[in-house]
Amino acid sequence: MGITxxxxxxxxxxxxMLWLDKHKPKLKVIPPEIQMRLDAGNDFGDRAMxxxxxxxxxTIYRPGTTIPDKKAMAERTQEHIKxxxxxxxxxxxLYYNNYCAVDILRRTIQGFDFYEVKNAPQxxxxxxxxxxxxxxxxxxxxxxxxxxxxxxxGEDEEHPFVVNDVTEEAKGYSNWVNDNIWDLxxxxxQTDEIQIEPGEQxxxxxxxxxxxxxxxxxxxxxxxxxxNDPLN
Ligand code: SF4
Numbered sequence: 551m552g553i554t555x556x557x558x559x560x561x562x563x564x565x566x567m568l569w570l571d572k573h574k575p576k577l578k579v580i581p582p583e584i585q586m587r588l589d590a591g592n593d594f595g596d597r598a599m600x601x602x603x604x605x606x607x608x609t610i611y612r613p614g615t616t617i618p619d620k621k622a623m624a625e626r627t628q629e630h631i632k633x634x635x636x637x638x639x640x641x642x643x644l645y646y647n648n649y650c651a652v653d654i655l656r657r658t659i660q661g662f663d664f665y666e667v668k669n670a671p672q673x674x675x676x677x678x679x680x681x682x683x684x685x686x687x688x689x690x691x692x693x694x695x696x697x698x699x700x701x702x703x704g705e706d707e708e709h710p711f712v713v714n715d716v717t718e719e720a721k722g723y724s725n726w727v728n729d730n731i732w733d734l735x736x737x738x739x740q741t742d743e744i745q746i747e748p749g750e751q752x753x754x755x756x757x758x759x760x761x762x763x764x765x766x767x768x769x770x771x772x773x774x775x776x777x778n779d780p781l782n
Contacts, residue, residue, distance in 0.1 A: 551620070551647050551649070552644075552645075552646060552647030552648035552649065552735055553568075553648055553649075553731065553734055553735055553738060554648070554649045554650065555649075555650050555651075555680055555683045555684060557571065557734070557738070558683050558727070558730070558731060558734060559676065559679065559680060559683070561730075561734040561737070561738070562679075562730060562734075563751055563754075563755065563756065563758070564746060564751045564752070564758065565734070565737055565744050565746060566743075566744040566745070566746040566760075566764070567758055567759075567760060568734060568737070568738055569737065569738060569740070569743060569744040570743075570760050570763070571738075572738045572739075573743070574743075574763075577760055577763045578759040578760060579759055579760075579761075579762055580759050581757075581759075584757075584759075587669070590669055591668070591669035594667060594669040594703075595653055595667045595669070597710065598653065598654070598665075598667040598701055598710075598711055599639045599653070599654065601654070601665075601701070601711055602636075602637050602654070602656055603637070604636075604637065605636075605637035605638065605639045605654070606630055606635050606637070606638055606639065607639045607640055608623045608626045608627050608630070608638060608639065608640045608641055608642055608651070609623065609640045610622040610623050610626060618642075618651070620642060620644065620649050620651075621644065623640065623642035623651065624642045624643055624644045624649075626642075627641045627642050627643065627655075631693075634657070635657070636656065636657045637654060637655070637656050637657070638654075638655040638656075639653065639654055639655075640652075640653070641654075641655035641664075643687050643688050643691045643693075644687075644691075645687045645690045645691050648687060648731060648735070649687070650683060650684040650687040650688070652664045652665075652666065652684050652688070653665055653666050653667045653701075654667070654701075658696050658697075660694060660696055661693065661694025661695060661696055662688075662693055662694065662695055662696065663695070663696050663697040663698070663699065664681075664684065664685075664688070664695060664698060664699070665699045665700075665701050665713065666680060666681050666684070666698075666699070666700050666701065667701040667711075668700055668701065668702055669703070670702050670703065671702060671703050672702055673700045673702060673714045673716060674755075675755075676755050676756075677700050677716075678700070678716045678719045678720050678723070679723055679726075681698050681700060681716060681720040682719075682720045682721070682722070682723025682724065682726070682727055683723070683727050685698055685720050685721055685723075685724065686723070686724050686727040686728065686731070689724070696717075697715060697717045698715070698716055698717045698720040698721065699713050699714060699715055699716065699717075700713075700714045700716050701713055701714070702714060748764045748765055752764065752765075
């Protein structure tokens with residue numbers, strides 16, 4: 551398998567992080583508050599699927615697991631594109647084994663727009679880079695993508711979604727994705743562990759789940775800030 555959007559973003563933050571994901575994933579320690587945020591994000595994403603009315607969802611799991619069957623999902627997506635389905639959720643694409651699944655792919659007169667749903671009050675640069683990776687894969691798969699959107703939280707339950715157009719910025723990341731994707735593909739397959747000194751990348755833009763492993767079992771940054779918190 552090549553790399554996914556998540557692999558790409560993690561590999562850009564730190565190559566060793568991606569290498570550990572592939573070779574020593576059991577060393578990962580996901581803080582409970584982060585896991586809660588990830589779960590809440592999934593719920594928000596599920597609700598957003600219906601924002602344009604009826605839709606077809608492409609998710610297929612490997613038998614007896616909750617692991618997505620990427621190949622089957624990509625094939626199903628192609629069937630729905632050929633059938634003219636208007637709104638395709640979890641639309642999956644494979645390009646030389648590199649994979650992406652977009653939250654909502656919506657047919658337009660010229661081609662498609664897509665929407666990435668983020669459980670956040672505003673758009674961050676990381677979200678636009680994410681969308682740039684997805685645009686790169688879909689564009690290389692021959693899809694005509696018009697507009698690219700990030701969906702964030704609305705102000706209340708009556709207005710749950712805000713649609714932010716990030717087309718220009720996301721498409722602008724295409725060359726950057728191409729400059730990195732093949733190196734990350736090669737690197738993740740190497741057998742020797744990548745040697746990288748811990749540094750700023752361990753906490754930016756996200757705190758690394760291998761923090762303890764690379765810092766000789768030290769507490770993570772969030773644990774340190776909690777222990778320094780007078781209210782804790
Ligand atoms: S803790 Fe730092 S050096 Fe280690 S994998 Fe994570 S980001 Fe890379």
